[in-house]
Amino acid sequence: xxxxxYILKKIAIALATxxxxxxxxxxxLALTPGDALSARVEKLPDEVTQRLYAKYGLxxxxxxxxxxxxxxxxxGDFGESIIYEGETVQQIISEKGPVSARLGIQQMLLxxxxxxxxxxxxxxxxxxxWDFLVIFxxxxxxxxxxxxxxxxxxxxxxxxxxWFPVIGWPSKGDWLGGFKYTVLPxxxxxxxxxxxxxxxxxxxxxxxxxxxxxxxxxxxGLSRREVIVHHVLRNSFIPIITRLxxxxxxxxxxxxxIESVFSIPGLGLYYVNAVAAQDVTIVMGETxxxxxxxxxxxxxxxxxxxxxxxxxxxxxxxx
Amino acid sequence: MSKELLKVENLKVTYNTxxxxxxxxxxxxxxxxxxxxxxLVGESGCGKSVTARSIMQLVHxxxxxxxxxxILFEGKNVAEYDQKELAAFRGKDxxxxxxxxxxxxNPTMTVGKQIVENILHHNKVSKxxxxxxxxxxxxxVGINNPEQRFKQYPHELSGGMRQRVMIAIAFANDPKLLxxxxxxxxxxxxxxxxxIELIRKLKDERDASIILITHDLGVVAGIADRVAVMYGGVxxxxxxxxxxxxxxxxxxxxxxxxxxxxxDEVSGKELVSIAGAPPDLINPPAGCPFNTRCKYCMxxxxxxxxxxxxxxxxxxxxxxxxxxxxxxxxxxxLKD
Numbered sequence: 001x002x003x004x005x006y007i008l009k010k011i012a013i014a015l016a017t018x019x020x021x022x023x024x025x026x027x028x029l030a031l032t033p034g035d036a037l038s039a040r041v042e043k044l045p046d047e048v049t050q051r052l053y054a055k056y057g058l059x060x061x062x063x064x065x066x067x068x069x070x071x072x073x074x075x076g077d078f079g080e081s082i083i084y085e086g087e088t089v090q091q092i093i094s095e096k097g098p099v100s101a102r103l104g105i106q107q108m109l110l111x112x113x114x115x116x117x118x119x120x121x122x123x124x125x126x127x128x129x130w131d132f133l134v135i136f137x138x139x140x141x142x143x144x145x146x147x148x149x150x151x152x153x154x155x156x157x158x159x160x161x162x163w164f165p166v167i168g169w170p171s172k173g174d175w176l177g178g179f180k181y182t183v184l185p186x187x188x189x190x191x192x193x194x195x196x197x198x199x200x201x202x203x204x205x206x207x208x209x210x211x212x213x214x215x216x217x218x219x220x221g222l223s224r225r226e227v228i229v230h231h232v233l234r235n236s237f238i239p240i241i242t243r244l245x246x247x248x249x250x251x252x253x254x255x256x257x258i259e260s261v262f263s264i265p266g267l268g269l270y271y272v273n274a275v276a277a278q279d280v281t282i283v284m285g286e287t288x289x290x291x292x293x294x295x296x297x298x299x300x301x302x303x304x305x306x307x308x309x310x311x312x313x314x315x316x317x318x319x
Numbered sequence: 320m321s322k323e324l325l326k327v328e329n330l331k332v333t334y335n336t337x338x339x340x341x342x343x344x345x346x347x348x349x350x351x352x353x354x355x356x357x358x359l360v361g362e363s364g365c366g367k368s369v370t371a372r373s374i375m376q377l378v379h380x381x382x383x384x385x386x387x388x389x390i391l392f393e394g395k396n397v398a399e400y401d402q403k404e405l406a407a408f409r410g411k412d413x414x415x416x417x418x419x420x421x422x423x424x425n426p427t428m429t430v431g432k433q434i435v436e437n438i439l440h441h442n443k444v445s446k447x448x449x450x451x452x453x454x455x456x457x458x459x460v461g462i463n464n465p466e467q468r469f470k471q472y473p474h475e476l477s478g479g480m481r482q483r484v485m486i487a488i489a490f491a492n493d494p495k496l497l498x499x500x501x502x503x504x505x506x507x508x509x510x511x512x513x514x515i516e517l518i519r520k521l522k523d524e525r526d527a528s529i530i531l532i533t534h535d536l537g538v539v540a541g542i543a544d545r546v547a548v549m550y551g552g553v554x555x556x557x558x559x560x561x562x563x564x565x566x567x568x569x570x571x572x573x574x575x576x577x578x579x580x581x582x583d584e585v586s587g588k589e590l591v592s593i594a595g596a597p598p599d600l601i602n603p604p605a606g607c608p609f610n611t612r613c614k615y616c617m618x619x620x621x622x623x624x625x626x627x628x629x630x631x632x633x634x635x636x637x638x639x640x641x642x643x644x645x646x647x648x649x650x651x652x653l654k655d
Contacts, residue, residue: 212422215377216488220437221409223402230436234427310472311426 078285089285100266104251111193119201331385345552361549414489420481431469551608558634568636
């Protein structure tokens with residue numbers, strides 16, 4: 001009963017949020033000077049220009065276009081791309097999405113795993129050389145832009161050493177053979193995860209280690225190892241659980257810089273190009289779909305919370 | 320064999336802070352016999368909790384037990400225990416319960432598991448056997464439906480029940496020594512009595528010794544055999560409960576009694592407090608720690624540390640007033 005009410009409430013909020021996001025995106029695009037066709041029609045005769053504008057409905061007033069677009073969204077019809085003729089948002093996402101998702105997931109798995117291990121190391125060896133090293137590199141990795149790392153990796157491991165291909169991406173369905181193409185982009189994108197997860201976990205663990213229940217655990221005669229494994233870790237993973245789903249959602253949106261540097265046919269590159277070309281249908285469609293995924297992920301986070309931390313059980317149980 | 324279970328000698332604990340080194344405990348000595356209950360009383364910040372934690376070796380960075388401090392448990396210095404000895408000592412020989420049971424229980428572990436953990440660590444028994452013992456313990460500490468409570472998390476229990484769970488954890492391996500660090504401070508008055516009564520009952524059944532830390536003299540009167548009064552990181556007076564309650568020799572002890580409101584007093588009378596604030600333990604005052612607040616402070620009290628004077632069997636107080644041939648007239652009440 002309670003749970004059902006909770007879910008219904010969440011869904012209502014999600015729909016309202018999507019509506020606001022879609023409207024804001026639409027009007028922001030409408031406010032920008034020029035449109036998707038202005039560059040193309042420069043040298044065309046007026047009659048052709050008018051027909052082109054009529055085809056995409058760009059000749060109508062803003063409010064009318066807004067209602068047509070929103071009505072389309074309601075039916076799941078995002079419309080046709082203006083710059084890539086004949087392509088729809090669904091096609092583009094289903095084609096480019098998996099590429100960005102594979103890269104993103106590889107980056108995240110590597111980054112989060114290393115980040116968690118380093119975070120534990122820094123917390124357990126607090127104040128030591130190791131702690132200093134982890135924190136020093138975390139700050140460094142967060143401060144240096146991804147683009148720099150991507151170019152550096154490319155120069156050293158592809159250029160100088162020639163261990164990996166300079167650019168490119170495995171063709172569809174080629175999971176193992178093309179793996180070497182994914183190595184450098186994966187490393188280039190995982191540093192952010194390492195840095196933020198290591199610091200997050202370290203801070204969280206130190207906080208938990210200061211709690212009274214850790215004294216209780218020690219007073220039972222448990223070894224430091226046992227205290228950390230059984231009492232510290234689970235409690236300090238709560239902030240990690242909050243951030244993790246957001247990272248997963250980020251995966252599929254792709255990274256513009258890394259995709260550009262390594263010529264990867266992913267969503268990130270495509271999305272940025274669409275914005276630059278003011279391709280309203282693509283931008284609207286991608287924004288709404290990606291927002292919906294984000295919102296869904298946040299919802300999953302809330303549910304996950306209650307699994308890790310029994311204090312936040314939604315239905316309240318029989319206490 | 321001596322009856323002595325624990326002897327603390329010249330315990331000193333310091334905390335390094337940005338403001339300077341806090342001398343939280345400045346040379347505390349006391350002993351505890353088997354089956355005895357010793358109350359450590361004093362106001363906040365006098366070093367009583369730190370003393371308690373030192374016995375369990377639970378003083379962590381930035382805190383440090385100063386070398387030369389001796390904590391003799393059955394004649395062996397706890398401070399020199401190796402990892403293995405310490406792991407066997409904690410939870411088996413000695414157990415501790417804290418003021419805030421909610422904060423002292425792991426919020427993401429069922430209470431049953433937290434008890435079982437202590438049983439499994441010190442006994443070679445199966446998980447099933449450990450669970451049966453834990454349920455039995457929950458029953459013994461007065462928790463209804465122990466089978467069901469076993470599976471619950473700390474936040475699902477009331478404050479009193481949580482403290483009962485802590486007591487169950489503490490008594491899981493029949494410890495010889497129980498340290499109770501303000502076990503009732505966070506509880507309702509009605510629950511306080513029940514908890515103290517429970518601790519006393521379990522102690523009598525198992526012949527354990529107790530160090531009870533409190534600032535509540537009412538609690539002390541109910542349970543303590545002996546009392547040590549702490550002030551500014553040292554023990555200023557110690558003796559049997561009746562010595563401390565009826566024949567207090569130290570002006571601080573006396574002031575503590577005066578500060579307890581009495582039910583039979585005329586209503587509307589102002590509550591008595593001890594003027595001034597406890598000493599700064601980063602720069603402890605020279606001489607007697609109480610000299611800044613003492614009504615009878617003399618010149619010597621500000622220069623010299625008062626000697627410990629003995630008054631009959633086990634009753635001691637550190638105060639210059641008793642060094643004089645005759646007590647000054649205005650301190651004559653300290654005579655009896």
